[in-house]
Amino acid sequence: MLSGRPNSDCPLVMPHLQGEVAGDLGVEAVGGDPSPPSYMMGRVLLLVVALATLLALCAAAPTDNRQRRRPTFDWMLRKLRPPQVTSRAGIEQQWFEQVLDHFDSTNTATWNQLYYRSGEYYRPGGPVFLFISGESEASDTWLAGGYMFDLAVQHGAYMYELEHRFYGSSRPTPDTSAANLRYLNSTQALEDLASFIRQQRQENPQLGAAKWVVFGGSYAGNLAAWARLRYPDIIDGAVASSGPVLAQANFPEYLEVVTESMQTFDSECVSAVAEATQEFEQLLQSDGGVSAINELFGLCSPLDVSQEYDVAGLSSFAISAFSGAAQYNSVSRIGSSTVEQYCEELRSASGNSALERLANFLGFDDAGSCVDPDYEASIEYYLSTEWSSDITRQWLWQTCTEFGYYQTTDSANQPFGNRMTLPYFTDMCAILYGSEYTAERVEEGVKNANLLYGGRNPDVTNVAFVNGGLDPWHALGVLEDINESSPAIIIEYQSHCSDLYSPSLLDIPQLTAARERIAQLVAQWIS
Structure with a gap:
């Protein structure tokens, strides 16, 4: 090779x-x-x-000086995109001395956790709004833009944002070895949050008497709901946006919703991808067909069809493109959408066959790069335990030990073939973190998370469970009201965390109505 x-x-x-x-x-x-x-x-x-x-x-x-394109697991880590703002007036960056292990009193180690605060719009007697960062670095723009910011201005709220341990600049240990990553889990993160809130309430008496509402999106949407569940004495309400609260190892529903999104905005899109997938599978059956794939996909070296995960890796390129479009789909009242744009680009791509058009749409006709589907080489990238700006290793750890969330093709209701199986993902756990991290251990972590937090039926009040109807993650979210103060708010045609951003003149009526409902709930919680 x-x-x-x-x-x-x-x-x-x-x-x-x-x-x-x-x-x-x-x-x-x-x-x-x-x-x-x-x-x-x-x-x-x-x-x-x-x-x-x-x-x-x-x-x-x-x-071969070409850039090598390899399948990655980045498509499992689609971070919440911070709002675009022009000013960050009044925002301060601070550090909080945090305990390393909240569940071992003999461990006295501490570390510094990043947080942001802003009293720019605070009015005495106002509430406190805290934005929870999840599987990404914290961005102070959430204290200068987005819907929490809009509500804070309206209610005169003091604002905080707390970064999650092991992400961004909040680095509790010398490296990210498996021995150190054992301190990375949702329960430790929730205790971080509670310790932070208690300390701020103690140091600032005017905030101690205030109502506290937490906001979070995606995995942090889970944390927002679970924080209210575990600490109702210090947290008065939570907005949990697009939170996949049900842990699940095998998650084929993700691609089913991606397919539904494609079908909604372009009725021919799914069949175009399915036709390309069928042609790909047919070519794999002969040496001449494999040679055609080598050329069509611009492979760095000939494809070894006996390596199942390498072949699956080629499928992941198409999955990543369309699942990303669906998860970050933006729909405006004038009718445009991200998914529709992707589908139009696919159908208008050059090529004499469906597979050739798909390959060219994905950029495999770029002479300056080549595609290397080597599974082991792709995994090797995440073996490094040195701290870096790429936090995929940390999130993969949480999928291996708590949540699963593996977006497989184990459903007939999607056009991407059937090669992205559960072992493709769970085998990664043992390679990255040690042989003891088996598929059985993944399932055990999933079971424990659901027992701990209640899955789709948490015993909680004062939580707004918000989901986009075409968000692939909503399949693991709360889709029915828990109780009167914890409703399920489903936003038709919307995708991931769209409610967390500031209103726009281009918003569809369903999104506007959802934000109004969230505003009503927050007003009730802080009254």
Whole structure:
């Protein structure tokens, strides 16, 4: 297999050989007496021949300087996009000394947790609104824009945002080894939140007497609901946007909703992808077909069809494109939508067949890059335990130990084939974190999470469970009212966390109505 890098090994070897030749001549690499002992000449000649051979091989060795495109697990980590704002007036960045392990009194280790605060619009006697960050770095723009900000201005609320442990700049341990990641879970994160709130209430008496409402989206939407569930004495209400509160290892419903979204906005889109998938499967059945795939997809090296996960990796490119469009779908009252745009681009792509059009739509006709579907190489990227801005390793840990959420193709009601199976994901856990992280352990973590928090039926009050009707994650959300103060708010035609952003003139009526309902609930909780 090509390395994808310039052939730089030879320049590293040749100086060594040159030094060895010089050493056999009895001199230094530069200068010295050029007359060798006669008994060394035979070995010298052999080394010279070897050196010449290496030079010839280096000159003839193939190089591949193209950028290598590999399947990633980034499509499982689609972070909440912060609002775009022009001003961050009055926002302060602060650090909170947090306990490493809230459940082991003998562990006295602490670390610094990032948070933002703003009293720019606070009025004495007003409430406190806290935005919970989830599986991403915190962004202070939530204290300067978005619907929580709008409500804060309306009610004169003090605002906070707390970053989640192990994400962004909140780094409790020296690295992200499995031994340290054991401190990364939702229960520790919730205790972080409670400790933070209690400390702020104690240090600021005017805030201690105030009503506190937490907001969160996606995984942080779970945390918002669970925070109200576990700490009703210090949290008066929660807006849980697009929270997949039901943990589930095998999650084929995700792609079913993606398919529904595609069908809603372009009736021909699903059949176009299904036709391309069928053609792909047919080509895999012959050597000539595999050669056609190698060329069509611009593979860095020939596809080995015996490697099931490598073949599945090619499927993931199409899945990632359309699931991303569905999850971040934006629908306006003038009728445009992100999914519709993607579908139009697919159907208008160049090509003589459905598969060729799909490949060109996905950018596989780019001569400056090549596709490497190697499963192990893709996983290897996440083996690094060094801190970096890429926090996929941390989120994958939470899927392996608590939530699953693996978006498989184990449903006939989607057009992407059937190669993204549950083992494709669960095998990753053992590779990244150790052999003990088996598929059975994933299921155990899922079971424990649902027992702890109640799945779709948490025993909780004062929580707004908000979901977009075409958000792929809503399939794991609360879709029926828990009680009068904890309603399920389903926004038709909307997708992930759309209610968390500020109103726009382009909003469809269903989104406007949902925000009005959220505003009514928040007003009740803080009255």
